Amino acid sequence: MKTFTLPGTELTVPNVVLGLMRIQEKTDEEVRTLVKTARDAGISFFDHADVYGSGPHGCEKRFAEAMQLTSSEREQIVLQTKAGIVREGPYFDFSYEHIIESVNGSLAALGTDYIDILLLHRPDALVEPDEVARAFDELSASGKVRSFGVSNHTPGQIELLRKSVSQPVVANQLQLSVTHAPLVAQGVAANMQALDQSISRDSGTLDYCRLNDITVQAWSPFQAGFFNGVFLGSPDYPELNAVIDRLAAKYDVPAIAVATAWITRHPAQMQVVLGTTNPDRVAGAALGSDVPLTRAEWYEMFRTAGYTVP
Numbered sequence: 154m155k156t157f158t159l160p161g162t163e164l165t166v167p168n169v170v171l172g173l174m175r176i177q178e179k180t181d182e183e184v185r186t187l188v189k190t191a192r193d194a195g196i197s198f199f200d201h202a203d204v205y206g207s208g209p210h211g212c213e214k215r216f217a218e219a220m221q222l223t224s225s226e227r228e229q230i231v232l233q234t235k236a237g238i239v240r241e242g243p244y245f246d247f248s249y250e251h252i253i254e255s256v257n258g259s260l261a262a263l264g265t266d267y268i269d270i271l272l273l274h275r276p277d278a279l280v281e282p283d284e285v286a287r288a289f290d291e292l293s294a295s296g297k298v299r300s301f302g303v304s305n306h307t308p309g310q311i312e313l314l315r316k317s318v319s320q321p322v323v324a325n326q327l328q329l330s331v332t333h334a335p336l337v338a339q340g341v342a343a344n345m346q347a348l349d350q351s352i353s354r355d356s357g358t359l360d361y362c363r364l365n366d367i368t369v370q371a372w373s374p375f376q377a378g379f380f381n382g383v384f385l386g387s388p389d390y391p392e393l394n395a396v397i398d399r400l401a402a403k404y405d406v407p408a409i410a411v412a413t414a415w416i417t418r419h420p421a422q423m424q425v426v427l428g429t430t431n432p433d434r435v436a437g438a439a440l441g442s443d444v445p446l447t448r449a450e451w452y453e454m455f456r457t458a459g460y461t462v463p
């Protein structure tokens with residue numbers, strides 16, 4: 154497993170991490186096997202959110218109840234969680250009160266004294282950057298949160314926060330898979346009037362993050378689109394799957410590792426956030442941490458996923 158020092162922190166992190174959004178209905182034994190498989194593969198970084206699960210902090214609680222981590226086990230892993238989505242609305246809430254309440258709820262649910270990284274989950278149109286700064290300062294001073302980041306944020310939204318927030322923004326978690334890659338694809342086709350791909354949907358977020366040492370974390374790395382099923386093995390993507398299968402044979406890894414490698418091969422040093430609850434798939438995806446796809450192979454996957462290389 155390839156690891157690196159997460160810029161803005163002292164954490165050594167893997168480039169493939171495990172998201173726990175889908176564990177609510179899993180038994181203790183299933184959660185333990187999933188996490189142990191991840192740990193054995195070098196995945197020491199776990200992604201949560203207050204809203205994952207069937208009730209508030211549901212998946213955080215499920216994880217903690219199943220794992221019963223000792224303090225030394227806790228220290229060996231990175232726990233990241235998120236705040237800012239109010240599901241019953243639905244609406245977004247980056248107020249001081251909401252951020253503090255959410256973090257206290259996550260600490261209790263996870264049974265830990267500290268969160269390694271807290272992300273603001275989705276941009277709040279009513280954000281008051283000074284309130285976010287007050288919440289972050291308090292959480293940082295009390296030791297409850299060690300580092301901060303965002304998710305689904307544009308450069309302008311991050312700049313607005315940075316005007317008030319003194320802690321570094323260390324991560325931006327964004328949807329990215331080879332079939333859902335506007336972050337990457339727009340720049341390849343910039344200024345092409347006849348191509349939809351040329352339309353900027355995110356104001357240059359990927360380049361901005363690279364320029365500012367903000368690590369991009371790719372969520373839904375195998376979903377074709379927005380939670381509409383995976384592209385792996387899908388009859389909707391025959392050419393892409395043929396290329397993936399050929400590369401899997403070449404590198405002697407499962408297909409899921411090649412799909413992972415399409416993201417880890419990108420020089421932005423992104424982290425792939427897996428969402429599978431299947432231990433074999435976790436172990437297979439982890440093998441994609443360091444597959445050295447050539448430039449030609451990377452672009453072949455991009456093209457057969459439906460993107461244009463003008």
Ligand SMILES: NC(=O)c1ccc[n+]([C@@H]2O[C@H](COP(=O)([O-])OP(=O)(O)OC[C@H]3O[C@@H](n4cnc5c(N)ncnc54)[C@H](OP(=O)(O)O)[C@@H]3O)[C@@H](O)[C@H]2O)c1
Pocket residue numbers: 171172173174175200201274304305326327371372373374375376380383385409426427428429430431434
């Ligand atoms: N920041 C955000 O806004 C945001 C949004 C969504 C997700 N996330 C994070 O990103 C993580 C990953 O998201 P995701 O679960 O949508 O991503 P994903 O890894 O692309 O999708 C996993 C889902 O696809 C299913 N699946 C079916 N066939 C599969 C195959 N051949 N290979 C792999 N998976 C297959 C899995 O089922 P099995 O479990 O049966 O394998 C699971 O339900 C989440 O856990 C969460 O931590 C963040």
